[in-house]
Amino acid sequence: MIYGDHxxxxxxxxxxxxxxxxxxxxxxxxxxxxxxxGVVAGVTPGKGxxxxxxxxxxxxxxxxxxxxxxxxxxxxxxxxxAGDSIMEAASAGLELVTAITEGIPVHDTxxxxxxxxxxxCTVIGPNCPGTLSPGELKLGIMPPHLAMPGNVxxxxxSGTLTYEVINELTRxxxxxxxxxGIGGDPVIGQTFTEVLERFESDPQTKAVVLIGEVGGNLEExxxxxxxxxxxxxxxxxxxxxxxxxxxxxxxxxxxxxxAVSKIARLRKLGIPVAEKPSDIPALVxxxx
Amino acid sequence: MKLLEFEAxxxxxxxxxxxxxxxxxxxxxxxxxxxxxxSDEVVVKSQVDxxxxxxxxxxxxxxxxxxxxxxxxxxxxxxxxxxxxxxxVEEKLPIEHEYYVSITIDRTTRQPMILFxxxxxxxxxxxxxxxxEALRRAGFSPLxxxxxGFLMRRILGTAPKELGPVINNLYKAxxxxxxxxxxxxxxxxxxxxxxxxxxxxxxxxxxLIRQGITANxxxxxxxxxxxxxxxxxxxxxxxxxxxxxxxxxxxxxLDLIEHYEGKAANFLDVGGGAGRERVMKAVRxxxxxxxxxxxxxxxxxxxxxxxxxxxxxxxAGIDQHVITRLAGTNEDEGKAxxxxxxxxxxxxxxxxxxxAVKEAAA
Numbered sequence: 001m002i003y004g005d006h007x008x009x010x011x012x013x014x015x016x017x018x019x020x021x022x023x024x025x026x027x028x029x030x031x032x033x034x035x036x037x038g039v040v041a042g043v044t045p046g047k048g049x050x051x052x053x054x055x056x057x058x059x060x061x062x063x064x065x066x067x068x069x070x071x072x073x074x075x076x077x078x079x080x081x082a083g084d085s086i087m088e089a090a091s092a093g094l095e096l097v098t099a100i101t102e103g104i105p106v107h108d109t110x111x112x113x114x115x116x117x118x119x120x121c122t123v124i125g126p127n128c129p130g131t132l133s134p135g136e137l138k139l140g141i142m143p144p145h146l147a148m149p150g151n152v153x154x155x156x157x158s159g160t161l162t163y164e165v166i167n168e169l170t171r172x173x174x175x176x177x178x179x180x181g182i183g184g185d186p187v188i189g190q191t192f193t194e195v196l197e198r199f200e201s202d203p204q205t206k207a208v209v210l211i212g213e214v215g216g217n218l219e220e221x222x223x224x225x226x227x228x229x230x231x232x233x234x235x236x237x238x239x240x241x242x243x244x245x246x247x248x249x250x251x252x253x254x255x256x257x258x259a260v261s262k263i264a265r266l267r268k269l270g271i272p273v274a275e276k277p278s279d280i281p282a283l284v285x286x287x288x
Numbered sequence: 289m290k291l292l293e294f295e296a297x298x299x300x301x302x303x304x305x306x307x308x309x310x311x312x313x314x315x316x317x318x319x320x321x322x323x324x325x326x327s328d329e330v331v332v333k334s335q336v337d338x339x340x341x342x343x344x345x346x347x348x349x350x351x352x353x354x355x356x357x358x359x360x361x362x363x364x365x366x367x368x369x370x371x372x373x374x375x376x377v378e379e380k381l382p383i384e385h386e387y388y389v390s391i392t393i394d395r396t397t398r399q400p401m402i403l404f405x406x407x408x409x410x411x412x413x414x415x416x417x418x419x420x421e422a423l424r425r426a427g428f429s430p431l432x433x434x435x436x437g438f439l440m441r442r443i444l445g446t447a448p449k450e451l452g453p454v455i456n457n458l459y460k461a462x463x464x465x466x467x468x469x470x471x472x473x474x475x476x477x478x479x480x481x482x483x484x485x486x487x488x489x490x491x492x493x494x495x496l497i498r499q500g501i502t503a504n505x506x507x508x509x510x511x512x513x514x515x516x517x518x519x520x521x522x523x524x525x526x527x528x529x530x531x532x533x534x535x536x537x538x539x540x541x542l543d544l545i546e547h548y549e550g551k552a553a554n555f556l557d558v559g560g561g562a563g564r565e566r567v568m569k570a571v572r573x574x575x576x577x578x579x580x581x582x583x584x585x586x587x588x589x590x591x592x593x594x595x596x597x598x599x600x601x602x603x604a605g606i607d608q609h610v611i612t613r614l615a616g617t618n619e620d621e622g623k624a625x626x627x628x629x630x631x632x633x634x635x636x637x638x639x640x641x642x643x644a645v646k647e648a649a650a
Contacts, residue, residue, distance in 0.1 A: 105495035158536020246520035246535025
């Protein structure tokens with residue numbers, strides 16, 4: 001529970017779009033199953049007064065917060081407007097924004113993150129599946145039925161690959177404390193380093209699986225920053241240089257950020273690197 | 289998307305960065321009408337988007353009488369396999385000194401980062417190796433509209449102050465054009481002032497629409513078709529077609545193929561909501577690559593409907609065998625449908641990959 005628990009009230013920004021409405025429903029189903037508060041309000045400018053799956057919609061985050069006790073938002077606003085929505089949430093005083101949106105221009109993200117930081121607001125994402133603390137809180141779009149509560153944290157730049165790893169761990173009987181999808185964009189609000197910091201002060205988390213991919217060096221930075229036992233996996237060992245592998249941030253540029261050198265650097269730090277996702281549970285078990 | 293030198297220079301000029309006098313030609317004869325605009329020496333530059341263009345022979349310095357011949361040569365001279373569609377002919381500058389400057393986005397600090405070197409005209413990696421003391425970098429808040437003066441002084445050190453306004457204008461061009469990289473190498477000083485002798489600009493693919501760019505030129509025709517269908521797609525050169533959902537899972541599937549000594553033909557991420565129609569289109573697209581012998585479909589999602597995916601695979605009606613791993617709802621219905629039509633559905637991604645590698649090798 002590093003980003004909230006069952007008492008956390010959620011606002012969904014971009015509530016009336018297909019994605020927003022669909023996931024309000026799924027998040028509230030999960031809240032009902034786990035005794036959480038779930039989504040208490042939605043925001044879409046110009047759509048105030050409507051309801052989505054029984055949840056009231058407001059024109060602004062400020063209006064929603066005046067009527068409801070909420071500290072966090074999950075954002076499904078389209079890419080061209082998402083940077084603005086992050087700043088709106090931060091300015092209204094929310095503590096945490098989870099930006100699911102894919103396709104935000106990176107200059108918008110950069111400015112929105114700088115603004116949010118000045119307002120004291122934490123941003124997860126963009127281009128991420130959100131977070132899941134099994135049995136407590138789901139912020140975003142992760143399928144919760146694969147997960148089970150436990151002591152292993154997961155931090156990942158990917159979505160479905162994370163579900164694969166959750167699935168492998170659960171099948172091996174290893175539960176998860178919190179699963180954090182930090183996002184596939186080159187510029188993201190919470191990097192491995194920052195999430196690991198939160199895991200360090202989380203009594204529930206005993207070890208962390210770090211799932212990275214080609215592009216940048218945030219994995220190595222994170223790995224050097226923590227004393228927590230880690231298992232890592234890096235996707236993209238077969239990725240060609242200078243090609244964007246699905247994620248905006250997954251690109252080997254100017255000979256930097258390739259999987260082979262990432263893996264070599266992690267191994268040099270003495271950190272186990274799984275060759276394939278199915279090897280992860282056995283490596284985790286060795287740490288526990 | 290990468291811009292060509294002359295396109296980047298047009299943008300730089302709009303933001304007040306001086307560029308050499310020059311002309312862009314689409315065939316050698318076009319140059320004849322422009323020769324009188326130049327004094328004696330000219331630089332003829334192939335407009336291809338590859339690094340090391342100069343070393344590869346893509347830049348010719350010549351007397352203007354011989355410029356048409358030089359252009360003729362470059363129009364049929366491939367550089368790393370690329371033939372230029374355009375050539376830039378410029379005045380030869382009376383260069384006094386060459387510098388390097390670029391602006392990128394630093395992932396760690398999430399800020400614009402200026403990189404400046406006292407030696408330009410060579411690879412920045414080379415400078416980093418041979419003269420690290422000549423390199424200086426500085427990051428600053430993206431909420432600022434200009435490079436702060438104290439940082440500019442730190443970056444420039446003993447280099448001429450006249451470079452400052454050019455670097456500041458480069459930052460403005462970088463922001464206004466949604467760039468991931470804006471680079472001038474070399475940035476040169478001459479008796480007539482400072483000039484951008486070369487120019488490089490990479491635009492954020494997520495901002496192409498608002499930059500007024502309709503088609504991403506970096507993509508192959510099949511990659512563009514995939515993009516229009518909302519897929520992320522990269523062509524590779526193996527014989528195992530790959531379709532997955534999510535960039536990480538799809539990459540991991542490719543890695544697993546390599547792990548079991550197979551070769552993937554492509555990367556295709558169908559994205560969220562893999563329904564019947566999208567799956568059919570994806571399967572057809574991958575099956576259309578000439579070397580594909582077998583296709584792996586690896587979809588994992590809480591809300592993926594396996595029966596719909598199965599119908600999409602069957603609808604595609606392709607010749608190659610499709611081996612699937614589907615996890616979601618209605619798994620049994622999907623499996624039965626696929627089996628009835630001669631396709632296989634296996635439990636794990638490892639099973640699927642091993643089977644595909646075996647079939648591709650047969």
